[in-house]
Amino acid sequence: MSTNIEIMPNASRQSPPDPNPLVVVLAYDGLCTFEFGVAVEVFGLERPEMGPGWYRCAVAAVEPGPLRAAGGVRIVADGGLDLVAAAGTVVVPGWRRGPAPHGLLDALRAAHARGARLLSICSGAFLVAATGLLDGRRATTHWRYADALSAEHPAIEVVRDVLYVDEGDLLTSAGSAAGIDLCLHLVRLDYGASAANTVARRLVVAAHRDGGQAQFIERPVPRAHEAGRFGQVLDGIRQRLGERLTIAGLAARAGMSERTFVRRFKEATGLAPGEWIIRERVACARDLLEASDVPVEEVARLSGFGSPAGLRHHFGGQVGIPPSLYRRRFGRTAA
DNA sequence: ATAAGTAGCCGCCAGA
DNA sequence: TCTCTGGCGGCTACTT
Numbered sequence: 001m002s003t004n005i006e007i008m009p010n011a012s013r014q015s016p017p018d019p020n021p022l023v024v025v026l027a028y029d030g031l032c033t034f035e036f037g038v039a040v041e042v043f044g045l046e047r048p049e050m051g052p053g054w055y056r057c058a059v060a061a062v063e064p065g066p067l068r069a070a071g072g073v074r075i076v077a078d079g080g081l082d083l084v085a086a087a088g089t090v091v092v093p094g095w096r097r098g099p100a101p102h103g104l105l106d107a108l109r110a111a112h113a114r115g116a117r118l119l120s121i122c123s124g125a126f127l128v129a130a131t132g133l134l135d136g137r138r139a140t141t142h143w144r145y146a147d148a149l150s151a152e153h154p155a156i157e158v159v160r161d162v163l164y165v166d167e168g169d170l171l172t173s174a175g176s177a178a179g180i181d182l183c184l185h186l187v188r189l190d191y192g193a194s195a196a197n198t199v200a201r202r203l204v205v206a207a208h209r210d211g212g213q214a215q216f217i218e219r220p221v222p223r224a225h226e227a228g229r230f231g232q233v234l235d236g237i238r239q240r241l242g243e244r245l246t247i248a249g250l251a252a253r254a255g256m257s258e259r260t261f262v263r264r265f266k267e268a269t270g271l272a273p274g275e276w277i278i279r280e281r282v283a284c285a286r287d288l289l290e291a292s293d294v295p296v297e298e299v300a301r302l303s304g305f306g307s308p309a310g311l312r313h314h315f316g317g318q319v320g321i322p323p324s325l326y327r328r329r330f331g332r333t334a335a
Numbered sequence: 336a337t338a339a340g341t342a343g344c345c346g347c348c349a350g351a
Numbered sequence: 352t353c354t355c356t357g358g359c360g361g362c363t364a365c366t367t
Binding site: 247248258259263266274275 | 343
Binding site for chain 3: 256257258259260263274278306307309310313314
């Protein structure tokens, strides 16, 4: 079993007693709006409940002239590369391919040299790679770009099929939405699991997996056409997770033989049906543990595990900690 | 915690 | 001939 999180045990994270809370998000012509939004959503929203030490967020234009973003939006940034010079964390929300604007790479190298973290989402890894800082390090990007990143920067160890890679001072995440996982990971490192949990809940995304082992996805995004053909089947299973599900029953429902069902399922999701269902059940249990006070026995039943022992077995295997401990850490009454 | 019984998974192959 | 389907057997992993 592998993990979706690559954390270097000896990564050189100097956790300063007074970390610089300024997060600077780069804006460029052709900006990837979604990735940009992810960073701003996590780091830039007003969160008075987090106290005065929470992140400050600024947007830095990395080039002059009108900055257009996907969707026809125009960006008016807070400043330029001077902001990068002041940042504790620099976020690269995607990147258009091609040469970096004058001075940007030097600004990123200088920021890194004085201790700032560089965080990329999706194709943003290409810009970080262009600085040369990732050479000899591990990094990830959108699965569609992994080959290109590896070809253009052979000195980088490109890690595939993970949501993000944490190298301490250099953090890279896979396709768009994996940026959320990485940003929440950073929140957890900086402010603790409870803070990350709060941010995740407000985002209405799964509060991030914790413990050493976490959800591993064989293929970050299902092959679109196959997932599309199989989408209704998957939705149907999700709605009936609490029931006893068998291959025979599911295959009959889908109108195909068991052998073909298993084959199609694996093509669509990258996982065999049983494995996929267990992951969904663990995710369901996690939600119940976080958001309700339902007893663990009932959580096991509602999420489709035949017994609490079954829940503990799979939950521990995927999340790394037992359900009861998970609830204490991440549940509603978690400190 | 362990072991027996059961279900799932997948390579292989034949038929459509 | 190529592709897809589906049955079989045996190994693996889960359940009880």
